[in-house]
Amino acid sequence: MYKFNKLVMLITLKHRKLNDGRLSLYVEFYKGSSVDENGKRIHIRDFEFLKLYLHNNPKTPAEKKENKEIQKLGENILAIRKAEYVQGKFKIRNTAKDKKRFLDYFSEITEEKINSVNNYGNWTSTLVHLKKVIPQNFLFEEIDENFIKKVKNYIDNEAKTKSDLPLSLNSKYSYFNKFKACLRNAFDEGYLSINYATRVKSFEQSESQREYLTYQELQRLAKASCKYEVLKKAFIFSCLTGLRWSDINALIWSEVREEGEISRVNFRQEKTDGVEYLYISKQAREILGDRKSGQDRVFKGLKYGVSFNNEIVRWCNRAEVNKHITFHSARHTNAVLLLENGADIYTVSKRLGHREIRTTAIYAKIVDQKMKEASELIPQLDLKI
Incomplete structure (x- = not known):
């Protein structure tokens, strides 16, 4: 029978000398020790080998510079692993964030979308529905898989439009994905130790009618x-x-550019936040009229x-x-x-x-x-x- 000593995990950056003389960097996760039935102490460690190598006794300026850069990279990875440990990778929860009310957090995320009209509207609509199924004082520490299933079931079977009609499949898809996006964000920010968004399947998106002009x-x-x-x-x-x-x-x-007789617009797409470069026809440019000041x-x-x-x-x-x-x-x-x-x-x-x-x-x-x-x-x- 083993007896375990409990302590906070120690995460350190170490190196091991290889047969070819190089030093291999690795992260050690020290989880404490145990004593077996014979009284022998056994140390519990996990390792992550980074596939980063230092020159042993670097001689040239180039080798010294390379060692410095590789060591810095190893230290950066170490910092990430420590952050992951705190955020919940090893089931450690931030008790202060546990007490945050879920609907308050969702409201804050929603307000961050206010400059994107269509997206903001979808988030506010989702919030209206979530308030009907989630109690106002529901905390992050209460979230589990049953909670996720309860929200999905409500959206699927109980939620109604303003006209008191069942939600369309695309509305279910949109609202539940906003809910999942909030869960992902909460996990990234340390409010959750489990990324529940990866544990539940979204609704299927139907092929919507796309009205157009001939x-x-x-x-x-x-x-x-x-x-x-x-x-x-x-x-x-x-x-x-x-x-x-x-x-x-x-x-x-300033986003309308002229290249001889060819015109294009360079802009940051609101929906994806990606920079786009779009050539436009002469007639499209004529619609814009005379150029004004850049802003x-x-x-x-x-x-x-x-x-x-x-x-x-x-x-x-x-x-x-x-x-x-x-x-x-x-x-x-x-x-x-x-x-x-x-x-x-x-x-x-x-x-x-x-x-x-x-x-x-x-x-x-x-x-x-x-x-x-x-x-x-x-x-x-x-x-x-």
Whole structure:
């Protein structure tokens, strides 16, 4: 029978001499000792060999410099391992953070998204639903797998829309993923010792209906009157470039570049926070008008709100476009028109800033369906063969 001595784990950086004379760096995790039934003390250690090697007795300046850099790298890894130990890798919990209320934490994460209109809206909607299933004073120390299952079951079977209808599959997917993102963030910041986000499967995302304009419908829309000139310009610019509303709204003149007769926009994509370089057509550049000072908004006066959204509907009615068109439909329109006119799916995917080609493939299905429909457009012949 073993008797264990309890102590805080010691994590240290050490080296071992190899047969070829080099020194191999490794991290030692010393977990204490035990005494077996014969009275022999046994020390309990784990090791992580870093595959980093020092010169033994370095002679040249180059070897000394290399040793210094490798030693520093080893010390950085050691610091990471110590941080992981504190954050919970070895089941050590921060008792102060245990007492944090989960909904308070989720609210704080939500407010960090306030500058991203669409994303912020999704997070606030998720918070509304979570408040219906999670008690206000529920603490991080109470979180376990049953809690995660309870939240998922609520979203799947009990949560309702404002119209008292069951949530769509895409809404379930979106809300539960926000919940999981919060759990991941909490684990990274030391509020949880277990990353529960990796232990539960998300809802499947359904293939949503993507409304778009045909070339003829877009032409009619371009000729029809719109109450807000800036809205008309921004919408058609989106149809020609595929830019999202958030990126168009944030676009400033310093991001519009001229390269001879070619124009492009260099911008930081709001949704992914990635830097993008997008070439635009001459007609798209003409829509922007005369250049202003660098920090001026290109579409000054463009707003996100009910009045602008309602005007899109009225504008479509004037153009005799009988579809449920939103500003985001302009982005769908760009994708379909590019594919219809010969652009390959990879190029379209890159222009739209999609991370995965399968996202763009949805538009290819639309074009393929239109091709099938076109096969039946020629009237039937009275054949005698």
